[in-house]
Amino acid sequence: MITKTFIKEIKEMVRDGRVKLSFLIVIILLGVTLWIRIGHYQNINEQYKNATITEREVWNGQGEKNPHSAAHFGTYAFKPKYPLSLIDQGVDKYVGISIFLEAHKRNESQFSAAADQTGLGRFGDLSPDFILLFIIPLLIILLGFNSFTKEREMGTLKLLKSLGINNWKWMIGKWISLFFPIFIISSVLFLTSGILLFNLNDFGIFNWSSLLWLFLIYICYYIVFINIVLFVSIKAKKSGISLVILLSIWIISCLAAPKAASNIAESKYHYPTKQEFNTMIMKDKRNGLDGHNPWSKQAILLEKKVLKEYGVDSLNQLPFNFTAYRTQIGEEHEAEVYFKHYKYLREQYNQQTNIYKSLAIISPYLPTRFLSMAISNTDYATHWDFSDSAENYRIKTQKFLNDNTAQNTKFGERGYKAKADFWKKLPAFNYNPPKLNNILIQNKSNLIILGAWIIFSFGLFLFNSKKI
Amino acid sequence: MITTNNLTKIYGEQKALDQLNLRVNQGEIYCLLGANGAGKTTTINLLLGFIKPTSGIALIDNMSVHQNSQETKKKLAYIPENLMLYSSLTAIENLDYFSGISKKEFSKSELETFLIDAGLQKEVFNKRISTFSKGMRQKVGIAIALAKDAKALLLDEPTSGLDPKASNEFGLLLQKLCKKGVATLMATHDLFRAKEVATSIGIMKDGKLKEQFKGDKISLSKLEKVYLNTMDYKS
Numbered sequence: 001m002i003t004k005t006f007i008k009e010i011k012e013m014v015r016d017g018r019v020k021l022s023f024l025i026v027i028i029l030l031g032v033t034l035w036i037r038i039g040h041y042q043n044i045n046e047q048y049k050n051a052t053i054t055e056r057e058v059w060n061g062q063g064e065k066n067p068h069s070a071a072h073f074g075t076y077a078f079k080p081k082y083p084l085s086l087i088d089q090g091v092d093k094y095v096g097i098s099i100f101l102e103a104h105k106r107n108e109s110q111f112s113a114a115a116d117q118t119g120l121g122r123f124g125d126l127s128p129d130f131i132l133l134f135i136i137p138l139l140i141i142l143l144g145f146n147s148f149t150k151e152r153e154m155g156t157l158k159l160l161k162s163l164g165i166n167n168w169k170w171m172i173g174k175w176i177s178l179f180f181p182i183f184i185i186s187s188v189l190f191l192t193s194g195i196l197l198f199n200l201n202d203f204g205i206f207n208w209s210s211l212l213w214l215f216l217i218y219i220c221y222y223i224v225f226i227n228i229v230l231f232v233s234i235k236a237k238k239s240g241i242s243l244v245i246l247l248s249i250w251i252i253s254c255l256a257a258p259k260a261a262s263n264i265a266e267s268k269y270h271y272p273t274k275q276e277f278n279t280m281i282m283k284d285k286r287n288g289l290d291g292h293n294p295w296s297k298q299a300i301l302l303e304k305k306v307l308k309e310y311g312v313d314s315l316n317q318l319p320f321n322f323t324a325y326r327t328q329i330g331e332e333h334e335a336e337v338y339f340k341h342y343k344y345l346r347e348q349y350n351q352q353t354n355i356y357k358s359l360a361i362i363s364p365y366l367p368t369r370f371l372s373m374a375i376s377n378t379d380y381a382t383h384w385d386f387s388d389s390a391e392n393y394r395i396k397t398q399k400f401l402n403d404n405t406a407q408n409t410k411f412g413e414r415g416y417k418a419k420a421d422f423w424k425k426l427p428a429f430n431y432n433p434p435k436l437n438n439i440l441i442q443n444k445s446n447l448i449i450l451g452a453w454i455i456f457s458f459g460l461f462l463f464n465s466k467k468i
Numbered sequence: 469m470i471t472t473n474n475l476t477k478i479y480g481e482q483k484a485l486d487q488l489n490l491r492v493n494q495g496e497i498y499c500l501l502g503a504n505g506a507g508k509t510t511t512i513n514l515l516l517g518f519i520k521p522t523s524g525i526a527l528i529d530n531m532s533v534h535q536n537s538q539e540t541k542k543k544l545a546y547i548p549e550n551l552m553l554y555s556s557l558t559a560i561e562n563l564d565y566f567s568g569i570s571k572k573e574f575s576k577s578e579l580e581t582f583l584i585d586a587g588l589q590k591e592v593f594n595k596r597i598s599t600f601s602k603g604m605r606q607k608v609g610i611a612i613a614l615a616k617d618a619k620a621l622l623l624d625e626p627t628s629g630l631d632p633k634a635s636n637e638f639g640l641l642l643q644k645l646c647k648k649g650v651a652t653l654m655a656t657h658d659l660f661r662a663k664e665v666a667t668s669i670g671i672m673k674d675g676k677l678k679e680q681f682k683g684d685k686i687s688l689s690k691l692e693k694v695y696l697n698t699m700d701y702k703s
Contacts, residue, residue, distance in 0.1 A: 001568060001569060001571070004564075004565055004568035004569070005565075008554065008557065008561070008565045011556070011557060011561065012554060012556050012557065015556040015596075016556065154552045154554075154555075155548065155550060155551075155552035156552050156553065156554065158518070158546075158548060159546065159548070159551070159552070159553075159566070160566075160569060161516070161518065162516050162518075162541065162544060162545070162546035162622075163541065163545075163546075163566060163569045163570055163612075163616070164537075164538050164541030164542055164544075164569070164570070165569050
């Protein structure tokens with residue numbers, strides 16, 4: 001009977017012109033978005049490749065130069081576009097793709113895609129994640145809102161009941177028939193994406209298991225929607241009422257809840273403005289050692305401490321250049337200041353994320369969105385990770401440069417220049433995004449909430465079998 | 469095969485059915501006549517197990533409908549006034565689906581045989597139900613009953629709205645089923661069709677069975693007279 005109901009429902013769906021049209025629209029939209037995103041992905045990665053090579057050539061080709069001048073000359077850390085951003089571009093558009101690494105200062109990432117757009121960018125992009133997160137749930141509603149109400153309205157329910165229909169099997173048949181087309185659409189999209197990504201230049205990051213997880217997350221999201229749609233269709237007296245209720249649920253869970261979560265999170269855990277943030281950093285920097293100022297109180301204290309430590313009377317007697325050493329200690333103080341303030345920002349971000357996660361109880365959209373972005377390496381956590389990695393590289397670079405000056409010059413010596421081949425000795429910046437296992441562990445709560453949504457929605461749906 | 473013993477259904481203050489006792493044996497067609505609200509549909513709904521009786525018992529093949537709901541449904545077929553089928557499916561697809569619910573699997577040729585036996589022309593087997601007239605839909609309903617091999621048939625005003633030819637064809641079909649031993653209970657307003665096909669006729673009013681006759685023992689004019697008298701109409 002499950003099979004018979006499945007076949008019957010699919011036949012009805014296929015023969016319904018409205019369903020065919022909506023299916024066609026969704027397929028065309030998915031095709032178009034995939035085509036657009038592939039072009040974009042290839043373009044950005046080509047730029048990344050060229051910029052990385054060019055920047056390294058510039059760094060290596062500095063010739064004979066003072067290391068501290070090179071530190072101020074700086075270099076760039078570039079973030080590549082990750083393969084699964086083809087499906088979910090997450091916050092990539094709003095965060096920058098490169099960070100300028102220089103002495104004394106931790107810079108923010110820059111050149112975000114959104115900043116390069118006109119005000120029309122506010123309307124958003126047509127992307128696969130938009131179709132997957134918003135349009136397919138709408139398609140589920142369109143396909144299933146009258147799944148049970150139509151039987152009541154047409155009068156077939158009475159005939160079915162008179163034939164002694166097994167409610168449970170009938171419901172499962174209907175469930176599978178609603179799941180099947182959604183499964184097919186999702187499978188086609190993910191399989192096509194996988195084949196395309198497998199054949200594109202992706203810097204060796206793409207792996208099928210991440211894509212499979214992403215696919216499973218979306219399938220779970222759709223299962224929740226299918227259960228809710230069928231539950232409402234069982235409970236509603238008329239198809240019109242069912243449609244209105246389901247559209248309201250879609251608006252609340254997909255549109256209102258994420259925005260409300262954002263407002264609540266921002267009001268409870270406020271992010272400082274750029275100006276406030278910079279002022280706090282400047283204040284803390286001033287309270288510590290300035291590597292360039294030999295007359296400051298902290299510099300004099302450092303001088304005394306080093307002389308005592310080495311048991312000498314003058315800086316000239318030290319086995320290294322004290323000026324470079326002081327610059328390095330100043331760098332370390334500044335790095336600590338940045339670490340402290342960025343830690344605060346991160347804590348605020350984590351608190352905001354926790355609010356989002358707690359609101360995931362009212363919307364299956366939220367855990368799905370978080371998981372989708374995380375697996376695609378396009379979430380804010382990945383960006384933080386990239387930013388921290390770039391900062392670590394900056395600190396190591398400064399130490400590499402300052403140590404060279406300290407080891408190769410004497411106190412008071414001026415005009416030192418490192419050899420032309422010195423710059424090549426600095427390892428290139430290489431960032432690896434978090435591994436899938438780590439991502440899943442970090443998003444354990446989202447996985448649990450999504451799992452709870454599935455159990456809860458299945459419960460709602462199946463425990464109503466006697467009420468048909 | 470179809471039996472009710474003191475079957476009563478009360479909605480609030482309203483007695484929809486009051487101590488109904490009737491019996492339809494195999495091969496009999498029992499026609500229940502009565503005005504709207506007389507209790508005919510309530511009787512059928514009770515026999516289908518759609519509603520619970522306030523008191524009394526409804527039996528199909530000596531099994532209580534309410535205690536053996538699934539078992540009794542296996543022996544029943546039901547055709548309502550407006551048999552609604554899936555409009556985007558063809559006659560044969562509808563028959564295949566509904567007979568599948570009764571856990572019976574048939575080949576395409578077997579399904580076609582049921583439709584032929586129900587009086588449907590072969591040319592329409594693969595046409596969508598949305599193009600069917602009411603009479604044709606009722607024939608699909610009969611085919612469902614045939615496929616199910618139902619021992620009891622419950623009909624709720626099945627000829628209402630049918631043209632005389634279609635109504636006549638439907639009556640002939642019932643008689644055919646009757647010869648196969650099917651017990652039929654038909655609620656109807658159609659005195660003429662009741663007289664034509666019924667082996668027994670009952671007249672209901674205000675939930676009570678007021679009169680009962682053997683079909684062959686009463687003329688149409690007498691039946692009409694008794695009916696009108698029962699309904700307190702002046703002829």
